[in-house]
Amino acid sequence: MLHIVACIKQVPDTKIIKMNPKTNTMDRRTAPAILNPYDAHAVEEAVRIKNRYGGHVSVVTMGPPPAVNAIKTCIEIGADEGYLITDRRFAGADTLATSYAVTKAIEKIAKIKPVDLIICGKMSIDGDTGQVGPGIARRLDIPPLTSVNKVEEINQEEGFAIVHRKLEEGYEVVKSTLPCLFSVEKTINEVPYSPLPNMLKAARYKPHIWSVDDLEDVDIKQLGLKGSPTIVSKVWAPQKPAGGTFFEGSPAAQVEQLLSVLFEKKELFETKGEV
Amino acid sequence: MDFQDYKGVWVFIEQKDGAVASVSLELLGAGRKLADKRGVVLAGILIGENVKHLTNTVFEYGADTVYVYDQPIFKHYRTESYMKALLDCSDKHKPEIILFGATSTGKDLASAVATDLPTGLTADTTELDVEEETGLLLASRPAFGGNIMATILCKKYRPQMATVRSKVMKALPPQPGRTGKVVEETILLKEEDIRTKVLEIVRETVKKVRIDEADIIVAGGKGLGSYEGFQLIHHLAETLGGAVGASRDVVEAGWIDHAHQVGQTGVTVTPKIYFAIGISGAIQHIVGMKNAGLIIAINKDKEAPIFQNCHYGIVGDAFEIVPVLIEQFKKALSREKVSSTSEG
Numbered sequence: 001m002l003h004i005v006a007c008i009k010q011v012p013d014t015k016i017i018k019m020n021p022k023t024n025t026m027d028r029r030t031a032p033a034i035l036n037p038y039d040a041h042a043v044e045e046a047v048r049i050k051n052r053y054g055g056h057v058s059v060v061t062m063g064p065p066p067a068v069n070a071i072k073t074c075i076e077i078g079a080d081e082g083y084l085i086t087d088r089r090f091a092g093a094d095t096l097a098t099s100y101a102v103t104k105a106i107e108k109i110a111k112i113k114p115v116d117l118i119i120c121g122k123m124s125i126d127g128d129t130g131q132v133g134p135g136i137a138r139r140l141d142i143p144p145l146t147s148v149n150k151v152e153e154i155n156q157e158e159g160f161a162i163v164h165r166k167l168e169e170g171y172e173v174v175k176s177t178l179p180c181l182f183s184v185e186k187t188i189n190e191v192p193y194s195p196l197p198n199m200l201k202a203a204r205y206k207p208h209i210w211s212v213d214d215l216e217d218v219d220i221k222q223l224g225l226k227g228s229p230t231i232v233s234k235v236w237a238p239q240k241p242a243g244g245t246f247f248e249g250s251p252a253a254q255v256e257q258l259l260s261v262l263f264e265k266k267e268l269f270e271t272k273g274e275v
Numbered sequence: 276m277d278f279q280d281y282k283g284v285w286v287f288i289e290q291k292d293g294a295v296a297s298v299s300l301e302l303l304g305a306g307r308k309l310a311d312k313r314g315v316v317l318a319g320i321l322i323g324e325n326v327k328h329l330t331n332t333v334f335e336y337g338a339d340t341v342y343v344y345d346q347p348i349f350k351h352y353r354t355e356s357y358m359k360a361l362l363d364c365s366d367k368h369k370p371e372i373i374l375f376g377a378t379s380t381g382k383d384l385a386s387a388v389a390t391d392l393p394t395g396l397t398a399d400t401t402e403l404d405v406e407e408e409t410g411l412l413l414a415s416r417p418a419f420g421g422n423i424m425a426t427i428l429c430k431k432y433r434p435q436m437a438t439v440r441s442k443v444m445k446a447l448p449p450q451p452g453r454t455g456k457v458v459e460e461t462i463l464l465k466e467e468d469i470r471t472k473v474l475e476i477v478r479e480t481v482k483k484v485r486i487d488e489a490d491i492i493v494a495g496g497k498g499l500g501s502y503e504g505f506q507l508i509h510h511l512a513e514t515l516g517g518a519v520g521a522s523r524d525v526v527e528a529g530w531i532d533h534a535h536q537v538g539q540t541g542v543t544v545t546p547k548i549y550f551a552i553g554i555s556g557a558i559q560h561i562v563g564m565k566n567a568g569l570i571i572a573i574n575k576d577k578e579a580p581i582f583q584n585c586h587y588g589i590v591g592d593a594f595e596i597v598p599v600l601i602e603q604f605k606k607a608l609s610r611e612k613v614s615s616t617s618e619g
């Protein structure tokens with residue numbers, strides 16, 4: 001039985017979120033919290049591997065208490081168990097402190113059931129870094145495989161995995177020992193609508209909730225803001241350029257003005273390639 | 276940690292098929308400025324098999340020193356082997372700053388190295404500066420989904436690390452014959468110590484979309500309303516012989532493939548003409564197209580930030596304006612063709 005752990009994050013829906021122009025901060029009330037879309041693909045891939053080879057899918061996340069809702073979304077997708085680590089001491093973590101805390105949670109999960117494979121999404125839509133996955137792999141001293149867009153084989157008996165890693169012009173086929181960690185591309189799968197039994201299970205499901213004190217061998221200095229080497233020194237709106245010239249009049253009149261401007265600059269249309 | 280021990284600005288030189296990646300050349304340009312401001316050496320770190328000849332290119336684009344790890348084990352990029360070389364080099368020569376291209380390889384390597392060192396790592400930087408006295412790296416990037424810029428610092432650790440977006444920094448004009456110091460390094464690394472193996476590299480025969488090379492880009496946003504509405508963008512692009520670009524929302528809605536996404540998490544483009552149609556203009560999009568030669572924005576909302584970042588703006592409904600535009604371009608371009616044929 002494979003034990004697969006998917007690492008997930010609850011994020012504000014940055015497509016909807018509004019900024020407070022006075023403070024340059026996110027107005028979180030304006031955006032619903034959702035499961036990071038990239039992580040849905042990570043959980044889906046874990047579930048597919050489980051369905052193919054047999055196994056158990058755990059999801060783990062660090063976040064505030066409402067992050068249980070993101071875990072419930074993962075149960076809907078087909079995960080079996082969910083773990084939330086939540087504690088004020090985790091707050092303000094950058095990618096290094098985050099990978100430390102999540103690693104401590106995975107080590108504890110591994111004591112309950114040894115872990116064969118860890119799957120992360122490519123990145124989160126609020127942090128946009130993609131650094132936490134490889135960070136966890138290094139801390140656990142297992143191979144990180146990023147840009148995974150196909151899982152060809154997982155062989156638990158012989159202890160290896162074969163995957164495709166996306167390259168700029170194609171892909172490479174890589175074999176790794178197990179356990180290892182994948183960061184998966186969105187193109188790896190499509191997340192279908194959840195079947196009704198999963199929805200029902202998710203509605204009733206209560207994740208395991210751990211604080212720092214529930215984890216083992218934790219160096220408090222490596223957590224949260226204190227454990228983060230990077231700090232945000234300044235948040236700013238980039239200087240606004242002068243802005244454009246507006247054309248006036250009916251659509252046809254505006255287009256005409258635009259064309260007369262464009263055709264004054266004929267060199268713009270001397271293209272490199274075929275037209 | 277004594278910061279005095281850490282000196283010099285390094286650029287990880289990404290190479291493939293016997294050539295240096297253009298992002299690495301851009302970073303040498305950016306790194307040169309930082310190194311000069313600090314009065315320190317700019318070094319490239321080159322890892323691979325049969326890559327020694329590339330040191331010339333690295334010098335021509337601004338490096339003073341190149342550290343080279345040229346061993347068969349580095350034939351393919353693998354996180355574990357490349358990371359070990361970089362950690363070895365950093366331990367020995369102690370740089371104050373290491374820059375990587377924000378490519379899949381650069382990000383993969385930087386994430387692993389930063390964890391092991393350990394140190395802070397800023398992702399997808401679009402602006403770089405350094406404090407002359409302290410050597411503190413000021414790495415700025417769009418943050419919080421790209422609505423705002425943030426400057427990230429790493430005050431307590433050295434080296435400081437950042438991945439930097441391609442096509443944002445400028446490479447220096449190469450100086451043929453410019454040379455520097457080559458430092459050849461080796462590490463003892465056996466194949467059986469590396470837990471991953473590249474079995475095969477498959478080049479896709481399908482011609483990939485490379486919108487970063489296009490002269491004209493017609494980009495559409497969620498203002499087009501639907502997949503069907505977005506087809507208008509394709510029509511205008513076809514008319515102009517341009518490429519199709521898209522905002523993040525459009526890609527996430529599945530109207531078009533990610534290869535067409537312009538912006539922080541997509542591609543940075545510098546075409547001669549950029550049409551932004553139904554794109555509101557979040558910073559995450561703007562950083563990907565602001566260096567275009569001529570930016571034309573079409574949007575219903577007069578207050579949309581895109582109008583602050585364009586040369587010419589049309590306030591109106593794309594479904595009224597773009598069809599007129601297509602029709603007029605068709606007329607104008609066929610006139611051009613006729614006149615050029617008659618001249619020729």
